Amino acid sequence: MATTRAWHLSSRPVGLPTADNFELKEAPLPDLEEGMVRVRNEWLSVDPYMRSRMNDVKSYVPSFQLGEPMEGGAVGKVVESRSPHLEEGETVFHMLGWREEAAGPAGQFNKVPPIPVEDHQWLGNLGxxxxxxxxxxxxxxxxxxxxxxxxxxxxxxxxxxxxxxxxxxxxxxxxxxxxxxxxxxxxxxxxxxxxxxxxxxxxxxxxxxxxxxxxxxxxxxxxxxxxxxxxxxxxxxxxxxxxxxxxxxxxxxxxxxxxxxxxxxxxxxxxxxxxDFLPEIGDFYRDMRGWIASGQIKSRETVRDGIEAMPEAFLDLFRGANMGKMLVKL
Missing domain, CATH: 3.40.50.720 (NAD(P)-binding Rossmann-like Domain)
Structure with a gap:
């Protein structure tokens, strides 16, 4: 069975998380069946809301499970496809981050719309x-x-x-x-x-x-x-x-x-x-595309390199170490 390196929540933090709450280890990738794709992640997002998912409490998103791979926004390229909806080489954004590769039903991955922006924008101003x-x-x-x-x-x-x-x-x-x-x-x-x-x-x-x-x-x-x-x-x-x-x-x-x-x-x-507003996402893409094209909206990123950097990049959000969007580049 194929595997990928993924960050797991090893213990639930009390207060500000520490490096001891996270563990980078191999995680299995499911075998591709009809309708599934495999994606190599290129950009990973860390966001403040992820802190609440580290608690074992009822919230608007499920808690991270101890010993299981964590999740978050990601952008990557399809490297293997058994779906007619996504082809190899296409760029997608999805929620199977905190790992180097992801695999699953094609419906879990969204092909980026034809807007001429850098890929990481799908985790930032267009995400x-x-x-x-x-x-x-x-x-x-x-x-x-x-x-x-x-x-x-x-x-x-x-x-x-x-x-x-x-x-x-x-x-x-x-x-x-x-x-x-x-x-x-x-x-x-x-x-x-x-x-x-x-x-x-x-x-x-x-x-x-x-x-x-x-x-x-x-x-x-x-x-x-x-x-x-x-x-x-x-x-x-x-x-x-x-x-x-x-x-x-x-x-x-x-x-x-x-x-x-x-x-x-x-x-x-x-x-x-x-x-709550996904039915109106077309309005957002229309307006944001126009603002980016006109220069009315610009982006700035704080980028950390490599899968190993994920926990520190996340913790830096709470230390005020980022300007604009915090990203990890693989």
């Missing part, structure tokens, strides 16, 4: 992260031209996409990021203001940046950033809750000082997952 920003901002928060939008973790993969989509749609954008280098890049993306949360309290920075308040908050962080958004919200503000990375490796979030403004300002707050 899960870009779609999350697009649907969260435009569908969940109903952001529109003229709105003032606050985006936390604006130098990350989803946040940087949200900043650029908001600007492409004619909004005023305030982004937060940690450190002057990241803030400079957020401004380079088009943000009207960037708050360095390492240099000052977020509430103070947001109140100064938006003295008349915000209409939309795109939340990637939770914690103090979410509380600052409560404080700065205008009447009928809309919050799209995408992720709360501040609390993924910690206990319960701190009590919010300004949460009572939910009532007075009639704030609408909704959590979401981008797969």
């Amino acid at each position: 899960l992260t870009g779609a999350t920003a697009y649907f969260g901002l435009l569908r969940v928060a109903q952001a529109k031209e003229g709105d003032t939008v606050f985006v936390s973790a604006a130098a990350g993969a989803v946040g940087s996409a949200a900043v650029q989509i908001a600007k492409a749609k004619g909004m005023t954008v305030i982004g937060s990021a940690g450190g002057e280098e990241k803030c400079a890049w957020v401004r380079e993306l088009g943000a009207d203001c960037a708050i360095d949360y390492k240099a000052q309290p977020v509430v103070k920075g947001l109140m100064e940046a938006a003295p008349k308040g915000i209409d939309v908050y795109f939340d990637n962080v939770g914690g103090e950033h979410l509380d600052a958004a409560f404080a700065a919200a205008r009447n009928n503000a809309r919050f799209a809750i995408c992720g709360m990375i501040d609390n993924y490796n910690a206990g319960p979030p701190p009590a919010f000082r300004y949460i009572m403004r939910v009532i007075a300002a009639r704030i609408a707050m909704k959590g979401f997952i981008y797969t």
Whole structure:
């Protein structure tokens, strides 16, 4: 039986994971039957949501099983096919990452649409992260031209996409990021203001940046950033809750000082997952393709090399070591 090297979850982390929670070892590949393909992965994605899958709790995606190969976004080439739907040499994106090769029914692999971009874009602005920003901002928060939008973790993969989509749609954008280098890049993306949360309290920075308040908050962080958004919200503000990375490796979030403004300002707050909007994915591809072609949306990647780099690349998300999308190149 053929095998591939794959990362396995060897133990469930408490707090921030460590290298001891992961093990790189051989995993079997199923024999190809009719309708199946084998793919050699070339790009692998690590994303903050994977931290919740390491816990043995009920969530919107199943937990990683101990001793089993982990999963995540990947792009690769078909190297063997017994399916009429995919040919050898075609590029596909799929969710059998954290491994060098993957095999399964052709339906698990999506042929990339005919859009002239680099392959790794299907894990970034044209993939899960870009779609999350697009649907969260435009569908969940109903952001529109003229709105003032606050985006936390604006130098990350989803946040940087949200900043650029908001600007492409004619909004005023305030982004937060940690450190002057990241803030400079957020401004380079088009943000009207960037708050360095390492240099000052977020509430103070947001109140100064938006003295008349915000209409939309795109939340990637939770914690103090979410509380600052409560404080700065205008009447009928809309919050799209995408992720709360501040609390993924910690206990319960701190009590919010300004949460009572939910009532007075009639704030609408909704959590979401981008797969809720898969029936509308054609709209996303159409708009994102146009923005990329026009130069309105750019990408930036932090790339680690080799399958061995996966755990450290993942942990670097929580250390703030990435600018834009974090990827591993095989």
